[in-house]
Amino acid sequence: QVQLVESGGGLVQAGGSLRLSCAASGRTFGNYAMGWFRQAPGKERAFVAAIRRSGGRTTYADSVKGRFTVSRDNARNTVYLQMNSPKPEDTAVYYCAASLDISPSDSSSRYDYWGQGTQVTVSS
Numbered sequence: 508q509v510q511l512v513e514s515g516g517g518l519v520q521a522g523g524s525l526r527l528s529c530a531a532s533g534r535t536f537g538n539y540a541m542g543w544f545r546q547a548p549g550k551e552r553a554f555v556a557a558i559r560r561s562g563g564r565t566t567y568a569d570s571v572k573g574r575f576t577v578s579r580d581n582a583r584n585t586v587y588l589q590m591n592s593p594k595p596e597d598t599a600v601y602y603c604a605a606s607l608d609i610s611p612s613d614s615s616s617r618y619d620y621w622g623q624g625t626q627v628t629v630s631s
Contacts, residue, residue, distance in 0.1 A: 509533050509605045509620045516601060516625030519593055527588040529603030529622055536584040537561065540606045542618055543577060543588045545599035545627075555601070556588060557611030566611045571597070593629045600624040 510532040519525045529541070542557035556567045556577035565577050576589040586603055604618035612618070 509535070509539060511603050511605060511620055511622035513601065513603050513622045513625040516627045518628045518630060519590075521594055521629055521631050522592055525590045525593060525627065527590065527601055527603075527625060527627070529586045529588075531584045531586070531605065533584070537581045538607065539620075540608050540611045541577075541579060541586040542604045542606060542611060542613075543586075543601060544604060544615060545597075545601045546624075547596075547599040550599075552602070552615055553599075554613040554615070557606075557613065558586065559611050560609055564611060566613060568613070590627070593627070595629045595631045598627060598629050600626050 513529045515527040543555040544552050546552040554568050558565045558577045562579050574592045579586040602624045603622045605620040606618045
């Protein structure tokens with residue numbers, strides 16, 4: 508079992524930058540593809556980005572491509588989401604999730620473990 512704890516959320520101005528972190532418990536972090544999802548008020552949870560077990564291969568939602576970067580440090584059991592040039596429409600609770608799939612997926616149903624979420628608010 509994996510426990511995930513997100514951090515780094517907060518208030519950021521549009522055009523600024525913010526980095527989210529997700530720390531995982533256990534010694535099998537490298538066995539999981541990791542994903543980031545977000546949920547805005549009144550909306551369904553949506554895919555943001557994901558990264559392969561060993562890193563390297565990544566996938567992004569079109570809405571964040573070119574602005575957000577997902578990365579991971581398996582030695583630190585941590586996955587990151589670097590948010591550059593955020594927009595007000597990026598405001599949401601951001602969740603990290605772990606999947607036993609080898610390749611990163613944009614489907615929430617492929618993820619087995621979820622963090623509690625961290626709020627990101629982008630001001631205009």
